[in-house]
Amino acid sequence: EIVLTQSPGTLSLSPGERATLSCWASQSVTSYYLAWYQQKPGQAPRLLIYGASSRATGIPDRFSGSGSGTDFTLTITRLEPEDFAVYYCQEYGSSPGTFGPGTRLEIK
Amino acid sequence: QVQLVQSGAEGTEVKKPGASVKVSCKASGYTFTNNHLHWVRQAPGQGLEWLGVINPRSTRTNYPQKFQGRLTLTSDTSTSTVDMELNSLTYDDTAVYYCATEGHWGAYFEYWGQGTLVTVSS
Numbered sequence: 001e002i003v004l005t006q007s008p009g010t011l012s013l014s015p016g017e018r019a020t021l022s023c024w025a026s027q028s029v030t031s032y033y034l035a036w037y038q039q040k041p042g043q044a045p046r047l048l049i050y051g052a053s054s055r056a057t058g059i060p061d062r063f064s065g066s067g068s069g070t071d072f073t074l075t076i077t078r079l080e081p082e083d084f085a086v087y088y089c090q091e092y093g094s095s096p097g098t099f100g101p102g103t104r105l106e107i108k
Numbered sequence: 109q110v111q112l113v114q115s116g117a118e119g120t121e122v123k124k125p126g127a128s129v130k131v132s133c134k135a136s137g138y139t140f141t142n143n144h145l146h147w148v149r150q151a152p153g154q155g156l157e158w159l160g161v162i163n164p165r166s167t168r169t170n171y172p173q174k175f176q177g178r179l180t181l182t183s184d185t186s187t188s189t190v191d192m193e194l195n196s197l198t199y200d201d202t203a204v205y206y207c208a209t210e211g212h213w214g215a216y217f218e219y220w221g222q223g224t225l226v227t228v229s230s
Contacts (some may be wrong), residue, residue, distance in 0.1 A: 035216035037156075044206055044220035045148075045156065051213060088156055092215040097148065097158015097172070 002027050002091050004100035012108040019076040021103045023089035028069045030093030035063055036074045039102075040085045048087075049074065081107075110137040112207050112221035120225045123197050130193045131224045133207030140188040141165035144210035146217055147181065147192050149203040156205075161210070164188055197228045 013019055023034065024050040032052035037045040047056040049065035052072060062077045076083055084107050089100040115132035123129050133145065147159040160171035164183040171179050180193045190207060205224050208217035 033214055033216075035211075037217075044208075044223050045217070046220070047211070047216060047218050050211055050216045050218075054213075056218065090216060097146070097156075099156040099158070101155050103222075 002029065002094055002098050004089055004091055004098055006085075006087075006089060006100040006103045008103060009076040010106060011106045012106050013079055014108045015079050015081055017079050019074075019079055019083070021074040021076075021105070021106055023067075023074070023100050025070045025072075025091055027094075029072075029091050032064075032094030033091060034067070034072050035090045035092060036063075037088045037090065038069060039088065042086055045088065058082075065103045076105075079105075110209065111135070112209065114205075114207060114216075114221040114224045119134045119222065120227065122193060122227045122229060124230055125198055125228055127197050127228075128195045129197060129201075129226050130191055131205050131207075131226070133190045133192070133221050135188045135190070135209070138209075141185060143212075144215070145181075145183070145190045146208050146210060147205060147213075148208060148217065149205045150223075151200070151203040154203075159192070159205075161215070164190065171225055194226075197226075199228050201226065202228045 005024045007022045036049040039045040053065045060069045064075045066073050086102045088102045091098045115181045141164050146161045161171045162181040169181050183190045207221040209219045211218040
């Protein structure tokens with residue numbers, strides 16, 4: 001089973017800044033099968049990125065995903081107030097439900 | 109638009125240890141048999157945990173070993189509904205339970221239900 005690690009655990013930034021969130025896999029991820037989700041308090045997760053770099057429907061282009069193999073990155077350029085939330089990565093090449101522990105993005 | 113609406117009185121269920129809970133997920137806005145449907149849960153203040161998946165067309169299911177024998181997913185194409193039943197509840201099963209559709213290009217989770225809080229308490 002692939003284990004995902006996310007870094008940092010908490011990221012403190014100001015609106016307008018750039019956020020870089022990392023997700024590492026214990027083994028190589030098959031065919032870029034890596035997704036990112038955003039979750040706000042009291043809400044269900046929201047799909048942002050699938051296939052490591054494809055934006056889901058309706059996701060603003062300030063969100064971008066990159067990476068391959070074991071190292072993946074979610075970048076948010078020009079943070080908006082509504083972007084402060086918890087972000088999870090998920091590997092779905094081997095086991096559909098392997099999630100990372102999450103990165104909390106908080107307002108500085 | 110795709111919608112997944114979960115059952116549970118006002119989105120909550122309270123059960124005693126050893127009991128069972130059933131949560132329903134009613135799908136609309138797409139062809140029900142075209143997408144696998146997954147269940148994910150989140151304990152209070154914790155991360156996300158995958159529970160299992162069902163193919164509504166074939167009713168074939170897949171569960172991680174942790175939940176085999178205790179979790180049952182069923183589908184009803186006449187009502188576009190998937191039911192999740194979890195037996196032998198313990199305090200560790202206290203969580204928000206979500207249903208979610210599988211994506212078109214793989215087993216990521218594209219659309220989510222609103223969540224149902226299941227509280228196990230004596």
